[in-house]
Amino acid sequence: xxxxxQTPKFQVLKTGQSMTLQCAQDMNHEYMSWYxxxxxxxxxxxxxxxxxxxxxxxxxxNGYNVSRSxxxxxxxxxxxxxxxxxxxxxxASSRSSGVGGNEQFFGPGTRLTVL
Amino acid sequence: AQSVTQLGSHxxxxxGALVLLRCNYSSSVPPYLFWYVQYPNQGLQxxxxxxxxxxxxxxxNGFEAEFKKSETSFHLTKPSAHMSDAAEYFCAVSERSGYxxxxxxxxxxxxTP
Numbered sequence: 298x299x300x301x302x303q304t305p306k307f308q309v310l311k312t313g314q315s316m317t318l319q320c321a322q323d324m325n326h327e328y329m330s331w332y333x334x335x336x337x338x339x340x341x342x343x344x345x346x347x348x349x350x351x352x353x354x355x356x357x358x359n360g361y362n363v364s365r366s367x368x369x370x371x372x373x374x375x376x377x378x379x380x381x382x383x384x385x386x387x388x389a390s391s392r393s394s395g396v397g398g399n400e401q402f403f404g405p406g407t408r409l410t411v412l
Numbered sequence: 413a414q415s416v417t418q419l420g421s422h423x424x425x426x427x428g429a430l431v432l433l434r435c436n437y438s439s440s441v442p443p444y445l446f447w448y449v450q451y452p453n454q455g456l457q458x459x460x461x462x463x464x465x466x467x468x469x470x471x472x473n474g475f476e477a478e479f480k481k482s483e484t485s486f487h488l489t490k491p492s493a494h495m496s497d498a499a500e501y502f503c504a505v506s507e508r509s510g511y512x513x514x515x516x517x518x519x520x521x522x523x524t525p
Binding site for chain 2: 326327328330332337338339340341342345355387389391392393399400401402403404405406
């Protein structure tokens with residue numbers, strides 16, 4: 298299993314440009330989430346999904362869109378990039394059921410710089 | 413809503429000394445609690461998790477954590493620090509199994525020779 302994969306690893310954008318961060322998992326997990334990590338802030342939840350066709354906002358959703366058309370994929374779209382969106386982005390997935398608390402499995406991250 | 417507070421953004425210990433990283437949580441329901449570690453320029457790796465049952469949880473790399481409901485704490489310990497333990501450590505909480513996490517701001521552990 299590849300686990301959770303993210304592309305690209307690095308990206309530089311100009312203010313106002315749009316782009317999509319890709320996330321895929323091959324573990325048949327129902328839950329998927331996007332976080333951003335900024336120095337001294339920990340990880341903050343952007344959007345999450347509990348299954349195909351179902352998404353909801355997290356703590357910091359402004360400026361980002363998501364959709365979940367398949368169980369495997371959960372892309373994150375930046376509509377009009379701003380310097381405040383310079384960050385490291387992590388995608389994660391987890392099972393929804395089963396014995397015990399189910400931890401989230403994280404991808405390697407995408408480092409985004411907006412100039 | 414649940415939240416996590418990690419006391420101390422930076423902790424420095426000598427090699428061989430006890431490691432203690434503090435985490436306090438707030439939750440309106442019995443929580444699921446996690447400790448993750450992040451090495452430089454890498455993703456997050458699960459160290460250990462508390463769900464239900466035994467309050468002392470053992471994880472990887474010699475780390476363990478004790479769930480204390482009366483103190484709403486889930487502190488991470490390791491008896492003897494190694495240089496390779498230098499990393500960022502995150503405590504996280506969830507109110508539903510597998511659900512998205514609320515993270516603390518992280519504690520950077522420095523291990524000195």
